[in-house]
Amino acid sequence: MDRPGKPFMCKGFEIINHFQEFISPARVSTYKSIAERDGVRWFDLYQWNIDASSALWRDLAIFEVVLRNSIDSRLRERFGREDWWAEFSEKFAQTEQAQLHRALHKGRGSIEAKFPVSLPDDVVANLSLGFWVRLLSGGGRAQYETLLWQPTLRKAFAYYAGTRSQLFVQTNGLRQLRNRIAHHEPILNRHLKKDVESISRACGYVNPALEKYLRNTSRVNEVLNQRPVRP
Secondary structure, three states, rough: OOOOOOOOOOOEEEEEEHHHHHOHHHHHHHHHHHHHOOOOOHHHHHHHHHHHHHHHHHHHHHHHHHHHHHHHHHHHHHHOOOOOHHHHHOOOOHHHHHHHHHHHOOOOOOHHHHOOOOOHHHHHOEEEEEEEHHHOOOOOHHHHHHHHHHHHHHHHOOOOOOOHHHHHHHHHHHHHHHHHHHOOOOOOOHHHHHHHHHHEEEEEHEEEEHHHHHHHOOHHHHHOOOOOOOO
């Protein structure tokens, strides 16, 4: 695929007009309305959206692994066992209990059915980003502020000085961004510079060296500067 600003070519002919046959009208209309406003071609914006999503996906992957492993490490430390959920999961809100149950049973075929428990690292890997983010929420009747945050999870973010609720809003926003990218949705109307800043800061709450690494290696700002503009 050609870079933003150039026509999409395939075997010597331009297929921009034909490409929209493979994209839903609703999705095309999003790009067309923004393209009309900005005075650019909709397909250039479509290509740029893919490039921006790809660059952000790399940073979000680092954020997700850092978040889940930091939380998991603190819970293992608190309960003195790798499968900390064995003693604790009944205190979770129903949504988290259901997700944990699915993670425990994911991928079990007839051969594996005889084994009562998945490996702890497999369970952690099977849990979605939403699960870990929701542990930073209020938890409803589960009262995660007193159940999780104060005794344990604040230690997972040793360099964070704000409240649990503020951290939840920040990480949940990144979860929403991740899901939009995962479903190939347009992200070009978001404030992406703030998003990439939020990703690096969130990693810095765990370890400032991680924030520095992301700031030095992220390609997001480079791609953002390549957004198609009016000739």
